[in-house]
Amino acid sequence: MDVAQSFAATFVDELAQQGVEYACVSPGSRSAPLAMALQRHPKISAFVQIDERSSSFFALGIAKATAKPVVILCTSGTAAAEFHPAVVEAFHSRTPLVVLTADRPPELRDVGANQAIDQQRLYGSAVRWFFDPGPPVELPNAPRLWRRLAARAVAEAAAGGPVHLNLPFREPLVPPPGQVPAPAAEFREAITSGVAMPTPAQVASVARALQAAQRPLVVAGEMRDGARLAAGLGRLGVPVLAEPASQLRRAETRTAVESYEALLRAGWSLQHGPDLVLRLGGTPTSRVLNSWLAAASAPTVLIDPDRTWRDQDQVASNVLACDPQALIEGLPPVDRPAWRDEWVDAGKKATAAIAATLVSTPLYEGHIVRALAAKLSEPAQVFVGSSMPIRAADSFWPFARPQQLFYGNRGASGIDGLVSTGLGIAAATPSAPTVLLLGDLSLYHDMNGLWALRRHGIRATLIVCDNNGGGVFNFLPQAQHTDVFEEIFATPLGLDFAQVARLYGVVYSPVTDRSGLEPAIADALSAQTSTMVVVKYKREDSVAGHRVAWEAAAAALRS
Numbered sequence: 001m002d003v004a005q006s007f008a009a010t011f012v013d014e015l016a017q018q019g020v021e022y023a024c025v026s027p028g029s030r031s032a033p034l035a036m037a038l039q040r041h042p043k044i045s046a047f048v049q050i051d052e053r054s055s056s057f058f059a060l061g062i063a064k065a066t067a068k069p070v071v072i073l074c075t076s077g078t079a080a081a082e083f084h085p086a087v088v089e090a091f092h093s094r095t096p097l098v099v100l101t102a103d104r105p106p107e108l109r110d111v112g113a114n115q116a117i118d119q120q121r122l123y124g125s126a127v128r129w130f131f132d133p134g135p136p137v138e139l140p141n142a143p144r145l146w147r148r149l150a151a152r153a154v155a156e157a158a159a160g161g162p163v164h165l166n167l168p169f170r171e172p173l174v175p176p177p178g179q180v181p182a183p184a185a186e187f188r189e190a191i192t193s194g195v196a197m198p199t200p201a202q203v204a205s206v207a208r209a210l211q212a213a214q215r216p217l218v219v220a221g222e223m224r225d226g227a228r229l230a231a232g233l234g235r236l237g238v239p240v241l242a243e244p245a246s247q248l249r250r251a252e253t254r255t256a257v258e259s260y261e262a263l264l265r266a267g268w269s270l271q272h273g274p275d276l277v278l279r280l281g282g283t284p285t286s287r288v289l290n291s292w293l294a295a296a297s298a299p300t301v302l303i304d305p306d307r308t309w310r311d312q313d314q315v316a317s318n319v320l321a322c323d324p325q326a327l328i329e330g331l332p333p334v335d336r337p338a339w340r341d342e343w344v345d346a347g348k349k350a351t352a353a354i355a356a357t358l359v360s361t362p363l364y365e366g367h368i369v370r371a372l373a374a375k376l377s378e379p380a381q382v383f384v385g386s387s388m389p390i391r392a393a394d395s396f397w398p399f400a401r402p403q404q405l406f407y408g409n410r411g412a413s414g415i416d417g418l419v420s421t422g423l424g425i426a427a428a429t430p431s432a433p434t435v436l437l438l439g440d441l442s443l444y445h446d447m448n449g450l451w452a453l454r455r456h457g458i459r460a461t462l463i464v465c466d467n468n469g470g471g472v473f474n475f476l477p478q479a480q481h482t483d484v485f486e487e488i489f490a491t492p493l494g495l496d497f498a499q500v501a502r503l504y505g506v507v508y509s510p511v512t513d514r515s516g517l518e519p520a521i522a523d524a525l526s527a528q529t530s531t532m533v534v535v536k537y538k539r540e541d542s543v544a545g546h547r548v549a550w551e552a553a554a555a556a557l558r559s
């Protein structure tokens with residue numbers, strides 16, 4: 001057997017031994033040895049997609065849902081560059097990906113050979129580890145080296161982020177017909193890493209600070225495994241401001257504050273500033289929350305298990321690189337019932353006031369989020385797109401049910417690859433329904449990703465917030481520059497999504513008024529086939545609807 005075949009069979013076998021279950025493969029010639037080995041390996045499910053950008057975001061979705069390294073493979077040339085956006089998102093959201101780019105051997109580089117570009121460190125600083133082992137060669141211990149390479153790549157990715165291996169191959173790239181290369185003998189590598197536990201001194205210092213504080217607050221941003229903290233935080237007795245993707249906005253977190261954004265926008269929070277903040281997870285999505293925290297400048301404890309320094313306003317006075325659960329479980333309950341109840345009760349008041357406005361305001365994201373929350377069963381996954389959907393979910397989603405999980409691409413907040421990321425989540429968790437809540441421009445940006453529905457038999461519900469353009473910009477100062485606004489910011493598409501749905505074989509379900517919203521979402525969720533619910537509304541109605549909601553909340557809090 002040729003060395004390229006032996007390498008690919010052995011390397012891929014070790015990826016599987018190390019726990020890789022999914023690979024996303026795009027077609028090409030130079031990658032043939034690895035593509036064939038991935039497709040044929042009994043322990044690996046390979047998803048094929050033509051568009052490498054969609055493929056890599058699809059892999060990102062699988063990795064977000066399973067929290068395990070997923071392999072992506074492509075051929076040499078521009079194909080490898082198509083992976084870049086997903087690699088960047090994976091880096092910033094610490095999502096484990098093993099990126100394999102096939103390459104020409106060194107003698108065919110920089111000499112004008114076909115489909116040859118410089119693939120060395122192609123993704124720059126956005127990978128945890130880059131390595132190019134050169135073309136595989138026969139050495140007495142070669143299988144051991146190949147297996148070590150695979151094991152190390154998986155271990156590095158599992159520690160939280162993308163790893164890039166550039167793998168050059170010399171011809172022949174495929175064996176004669178009928179021959180299937182076998183992996184070389186197993187050398188079992190075990191590479192594991194643990195989570196840093198808080199030291200007794202760290203626990204004691206946070207406990208002391210909490211006991212001394214009169215007005216402590218917990219703020220929780222995006223966390224994949226945040227739900228495990230709910231009971232511990234509930235026991236702590238401190239108000240918790242949790243965005244949906246923290247997985248902590250749920251009744252189990254007994255002190256979670258509903259509609260906290262409304263309390264901030266109403267100015268209610270100005271009289272309720274914290275004197276200690278415990279921050280968990282990613283940077284909060286809410287701009288008002290971030291600026292309020294920066295202005296409050298209270299002593300802030302940042303729990304930062306991955307040492308990612310997500311502290312944009314640099315307010316943290318104590319950064320603890322340790323497991324949040326172990327820390328929280330070690331803290332005694334805080335006895336500040338009046339402070340706690342003020343926040344929780346204000347949140348309830350604001351929620352009721354906002355809900356009352358939704359009865360009369362014209363259709364916008366507030367209605368869409370509430371209707372989805374009302375109809376979504378459990379278990380379920382919701383992938384929320386960047387731009388307005390993630391903000392609307394933060395503003396309007398009530399408490400999640402225990403087995404509802406929220407995902408987003410908040411690493412780099414792109415509007416690219418969102419269809420594919422959501423469908424990757426759906427592919428990895430077929431036993432529970434997956435809903436993608438996306439803007440119309442975001443859907444358009446990754447329409448190619450819709451092909452996976454048909455090709456891989458995936459079922460998902462897509463809810464498209466169709467405001468004919470980038471509605472988020474209507475909230476920004478450029479909206480006042482009416483001579484150029486539509487042309488260079490809003491960029492309306494003018495596309496008929498019915499035809500998009502038809503092209504990709506999904507059921508099209510248009511909604512144009514409030515009364516049609518809940519029935520359409522309920523039908524889509526219970527349908528056997530994937531459905532695209534396209535909710536049409538005006539960007540101006542969204543701006544006005546938000547304003548009415550915040551004003552109503554403010555009035556309720558004043559009364």
Ligand SMILES: Cc1ncc(C[n+]2csc(CCOP(=O)(O)OP(=O)(O)O)c2C)c(N)n1
Pocket residue numbers: 386387388389413414415416438439440441442443465467469470471472473
């Ligand atoms: C890849 C990428 N390109 C551009 C942007 C800048 N951007 C942020 S939001 C947005 C508009 C998104 O529109 P849509 O998906 O329809 O969501 P809406 O704001 O209307 O809810 C754009 C272009 C981005 N975040 N990512």
Ligand SMILES: [Mg+2]
Pocket residue numbers: 439440441465466467468469470471
């Ligand atoms: Mg839009």
